Amino acid sequence: MGLFSKLFNNSTEIKEKKVLPWMALTEVSQLDNIKKKSSMKTQVIFKHSTRCGISRMVMNQFTDAYHLTENDLDLYYLDLISYREVSNEVGIKFQVMHESPQLLIIKNGVVVLHTSHGAINHVDLNRFL
Template sequence: MGLINKLFGGNSEPKEEKILPWIALNDLSQLESIANKSKTKTQVVFKHSTRCGISRMVMNQFVEAYGLTENDLDLHYLDLLNYRDVSNEVGYKFQVMHESPQILVIKNGVVVAHASHGEINNLDLSTFI
């Protein structure tokens, strides 16, 4: 029975869910604030499509690998389906073509790095602190 439990996930111990210090990005006025704050602290925007399996997979991998703190940078979460106007404005303001999922690293008011899809998890955010 032990082998079958191991093969088919019979472990009854619940996995602890990792919670990141997300800041909800849901208003256009926040974009100017993000640009201003980026002059003293790195700002990161994670654009996520809640209806896309790839976006969910990438986000789960991002959350699992994330090892920074609130002191290192500000981490903004954008549900681009519910806040499409904000998502569109992110592209205009920071001059980055829209993709989903997508991550933008903002310092001194400009995007210094961005990635989409699987490349998000190859981006070492610690190099931008």
């Protein structure tokens, strides 16, 4: 009975969706500002493919585990399907090969860590504050 109740949960309880302090990354010009701001505050870019189930799963897991505030770091969301030019420029400006999903952590103008896929959820962002 316990297994079936977990699989076919008939509960009417609705889980409230967690919202992160995302800032939309939609313009190439934002990258210079991100680089500049990284000398004062850690900047994080989450590159997400809206057409990829793995990317969606990783983003959901990242969101569920995220516990920082906008005071801790700046968190950017890049929809790389809609903003392909911005995604390409991220790779050039920060010298990282494109992957999706991908997390970049930027401090003092350089990427101090970048990772992709399931490894994103093993990153301890507190190390970079």
